[in-house]
Amino acid sequence: MERTAGVQAYYAESAERLGRVYESVSFESVHEALLDLLPEAPARALDIGAGTGRDAALARRGFTVDAVEPVAELRDLAGRLHPGSGVTWRAGALPGIPALQGPYDVVLLSAVWMHLRPEERPLAMGRLAGLLAPGGILLITLRRGEPPVDRRTFDIAPEEVAGHGTGAGLTLLRIVDETADRLGRDAVHWNAVALQLG
Template identity: 40%
Template structure:
């Protein structure tokens, strides 16, 4: 992720934390709920923010590695969502160089893909494929529409992104276009596409 975007998130962390926490994980994950594991599994949440979704998953029995590069979000997450089944890691795509373990049953990536530069997307997906177990799943949301000027996003196309994922060793199980859960984003015309991918 570009350093200027990380710096913008760090500067705005105190203001963003309440807005992240105000959104329900059940609402965010509703479009892909059918693909979430029903029994305890190992999950990695990339771009975990305040740990809102990691906590929701941990409460359902899963073990979650929450990966978040912004210190303010990690610190808030450890304070707000302390849980024995959540571990935190400071890292970022495309390399995720600090993560040494593999074999995750599920990779969750919510609202992060549009911050990955186009040239970094193929290596990012190859790295994700290394992390997931055989037949494991990758659930990722792709933003369509404007991003805040300070936290700019790169244009993201669901079809192109799914093709890159297939080249990296995934198969596409589903693609779902949905409205934004955030009231402010909906007002700005933001929509999302969820990709459900399986390692092959």
Template identity: 40%
Template sequence: MAVEPTPELRRIGQRLHADAAIDWTDDAVPSLTGLRGPFDFMLLSAVWMHLDEQERDDAMRRLAELVAPGGCVALSLRHGPVPAGRRMFAVSAAETVALAGRFGLSTVHRSDKGPDCLSREGVSWSALVFRAERHAAPGVSR
């Protein structure tokens, strides 16, 4: 299952992975209304910093609803200057770890990467992996 809200990017993904058995869905965080879990593993790559504080709260709640007990949610966080014309917010790994904990997701991996692989000045990344507790946190239905 792949979720991509941008039609152009979804078409590129479908073309590049035409031989793979991937169901492509037009949806987006924070709501992910078109998805039905549970999922054993969820990956959000270069997405989280595009959400404001309320959207991150709503998205983490939804991810906790969608991930199977014992399943994992992995995400990357971009740090550094915001490109002109882009909607991005400063979000720290510590803030994201605390937010995940509120929804019954415990941190099983945290790493901070060095310089950006595209050599963008001042850009770095963090990688986080959370595991869903066997029993949902308050406010999360399973």
């Protein structure tokens, strides 16, 4: 996930607290509207901006998972929270992540895209498209509402994400509009965008 030093500092300083918050809801609960799009195991998955490792739980579904997280404190916390998960943890951030090598059957970005500046988004989408296997699925969740003041985020419409996906050769499968925040925050709601290569 591409973040400024200030944003990375927020996640580093808040790692333990965020671990309690993020891990209080399950992967299946957060991504309920997208689960039917996941490929059958065995499959290769990439979790970008993996945070505390909650979504890298794809490994429990029989997936081989690479989890990319730029904040060392979150990677360390994820290792403690999910020992022996079989997940390969990597440092890296969009829009580039040059060390990654596809192809991946599914790429997940949960609450990551909102940190990318406008000029970074087309570059990041092109990189993600290049990491997908033919028929591979890209799943992006978007935090909506007034951006928080303690870190850089943008309120990004799902239609913009879909447009960048189309420009990178992906096909829109689904836009999900979730009215409620799983953590009970009144000012926050979520969209999800599912795209496919080929």
